[in-house]
Amino acid sequence: MSPATHWHKxxxxxxxxxxxxxxxxxxxxxxxxxxxxxxxxxxxxxAQWTAFITALKTNRFE
Incomplete structure (x- = not known):
């Protein structure tokens, strides 16, 4: 696996x-x-990252 790049917060x-x-x-x-x-x-x-972001945007964690 390649190293992570472009770190941001x-x-x-x-x-x-x-x-x-x-x-x-x-x-x-x-x-x-x-x-x-x-x-x-x-x-x-x-796929996991997309599912996580979709869950955040649709308030599934509230």
């Missing part, structure tokens, strides 16, 4: 460091904690 986070960042993978996404970036990251496939 939500613009709603401002200067906060208590957030998560999302990085691009060739066929998915990676998520890591901004407080401890060296601890590693979780990876998802493209």
């Amino acid at each position: 939500s613009s709603y986070s401002g200067n906060q460091t208590n957030c998560v960042e999302v990085g691009r993978l060739t066929h998915g996404a990676a998520v890591r904690d901004t407080k401890n970036r060296t601890a590693g990251h979780l990876t998802t496939t493209q």
Whole structure:
């Protein structure tokens, strides 16, 4: 698997460091904690990431 690139966090986070960042993978996404970036990251496939984002946008976690 290729390393994650283009890490970014939500613009709603401002200067906060208590957030998560999302990085691009060739066929998915990676998520890591901004407080401890060296601890590693979780990876998802493209299908998993799309399902997660769809669930967020449709309020399935509320």
